[in-house]
Amino acid sequence: MYECIDAGSDYCPCYLAETNDCITCSHLQGKSYCDCNWRGVCIYQEYVWNGEKAKETRKSFIAKIQEKKIIGSNLIIFKISVMKTLARQLKQPGSYIFIRSIDKPEYFDTPMSIMYANDHTGEIHIAVQIIGSKTKSLLNISDEIIVRGPYWNGLLGFKNLKTLSNSNALIIARGVALAPAVLVSQYLIKNNNKVSLILDKGKIEEIFIYNYINKFNVLTIEADITSESGKILLEELLSNNRYELCYSGGSDRQHREIKKLLSNLSPSTKFVICNNKKICCGEGICGACSIKVGKKVIKSCKAQVDASYIVEKGENIR
């Protein structure tokens, strides 16, 4: 039902292991026996080898801003120089980092999806929508920014995405969620899938990702999916085409609407969504992103949960 996105990574075991809250390992949940479904090298073994403590966690560092591009009145694209290793780690769809202004304390850390990562040049691009005090504090920075990462759980249903090849996929992205749709579409194309991309600028003043998608291998359609004509467009697409996978980038309300359409018109289509939970620490510690799956409380900053389940059983969200 759920899996830790960090299991087996350089950051596993994490602090959750120290407090018997590991998402994967039954021993590290305080039980006396094995009851896991992890297919890699044993997490408990890693924990014991590491002196019964968490591996070193992600550290914040100061990165250089290569370019800051303001789009309309409420969007900034930052191009940031980072280590090539970090850029490589952030190429996976769903990757995100925490950023903040260097003159602000840690609680200004705000999670931001990766739009583009280049591991040859060591750069990452992110799109920031200016909404509240965290993002407003980024308006005036120009040379340096504090970065912490890599984090990966920015989308739910990664396994569906990972296993799709030689198939048709539909990506529907709106507003600032256009940014993470770039990595999703690149990943699907790499695996020889045909991608149709519905672009809705939402509250942003323009479609800001055209520079990041190759129009020769993606079919792009601009639409306002909240309008009546946009809805008809989606219904037409789903009725007349066979999509093995659908990715929704946008609000939880958008996820629900699209899931409804899928259930009616294309029930076998696998569903992948961007993770909209209020991610605050990214490490499963603070609890801001907790959701309830069955009887269990899951930290959605780390746990992969079935997207269809979480959208349909949305009332279980704490």
Added chain:
Amino acid sequence: MTKVIVIGGGWAGCAAAVTAKKAGAEVLLIERTDMLLGLGNVGGIMRNNGRYTAAEEAILLGAGDLIKLTDKASRHVNIEFPGHKHASLYDVCKIEPMVRRYLLNMGIDIMFKTRVVDVELEDKTIKGVILNNNNVIYGDVFIETTGSTGSMGNCLKYGNGCAMCILRCPTFGPRVSISMKAGVEDILGQRGDGSYGAFSGSCKLNKDSLSKEIVKELDEKGVVVLPLPEEEINIDKLKMKVCQQYALKEYAENIILLDTGHAKLMTPFYPLEKLRKIKGLENARYEDPYSGGIGNSVRYLSIAPRENSMKVKGIKNLLCAGEKAGLFVGHTEAIVTGSLAGHNSVRIDKGIKLLELPVSLAIGDIIAYANEKIKEKDGLKMRFTFAGSIYFERMKELNLYSTDRELLRKKIERLNLINIFDEKIV
């Protein structure tokens, strides 16, 4: 037709598949690795002490298919080693393909490299088992023979870490307790000191790494006994073993090697540098587990509560066998419990009274006795095998031990159970 799904392709699972098929079921065996027999690929000891009686009983009951295969694959028959008489040693390098062909020829379907990770449960009935790729396999009756060994966390917490045994968890994924997923809590076996689990009792050396003299003696006699230097004798080591039938003084004072294709070293693990100080073992290396100098697999951490018919308590259509069904040790024990579970799977589906074997047979008695003892606190520290320790003593006391086939035939005829497992129910 009754569809029986067997989860776990060790000796118990293979035996269950065979008798379920004989009883008329359509049988699918799901195995997580790429080989059948599990730890049977590194075992080999049959027919020693009371196992001889059990093997003959199984043949007379009509569940002798796999026993006959191990007889056929034996490198040595009727050999003696300390504490053990009339043993056969099957060739671990030959047995697996033989069993695989036998099952396939019977028309049993086998899925390899497929792991069951969960169940679909409805009203205490398993509807289907969920595979690691999220596919669901539906069936009428399910038999769990996933054993109790590993996974890596258990081998670390209660042992010395993953010793890289034949089960190869890092490659094929961890063992999953199906009964636990169906909501029935596992029972955990203990050691003498009350800690959980126990080490597998032997490791195997590569025969080519031993001296010519040792190899010659192994080939000829099947057994080599090498006395240990005084300072190397450690009696306490016997306590952590699974195989209480080999927890004898002779096994602490000597290195005992048996020829099962590899040289089976009758101790859970032995530091390589110490081993190499012994004459003839100067170049020794381990064949199984690969880290036999450090540790061995840990078992008995996943036992399902069951009836004497092998049905799991609390679930309407789940049976179990082998180590999953109690603190049993050995292939023979797995085969006989598996055979009963397989046969009863068809009875469950047809609503026929489940078969329980009478306690006047060694097989019936061990199943009932192990079930009685597991309810006692100290019973969790016991192990049950026809081959020795408390249960072989009990066999002798109750006059259940015999190597006389005719006598056993008459007894089973009297019980009206001759070839019962050969009978087609549907």
